[in-house]
Amino acid sequence: MWNPKAARSLDEYLQVLPSEIEIIKQDFENMSLELGKKIKQLEEEKNAIRTRC
Structure with a gap:
């Protein structure tokens, strides 16, 4: 039997939980x-070396 209260809790949980693609994007x-x-x-090291030569 479908429980609307449980479904709403699951939806709320999933909204807070970052998706795998969001985690990969952040990484x-x-x-x-x-x-x-x-x-x-x-590049700074390369430029420093060039100025010494």
């Missing part, structure tokens, strides 16, 4: 940010 954005920082650091 991707974090990795992208870290890689961007690393690229900037490497």
Whole structure:
């Protein structure tokens, strides 16, 4: 038998629980940010080396 109260609770729970795709998206954005920082650091090191030569 269908229980509307239980269905509503499940819907509320699912709204709070992040979906797997949202978690993957957040992980991707974090990795992208870290890689961007690393690229900037490497470019600065490269430029520092060039100015010494």
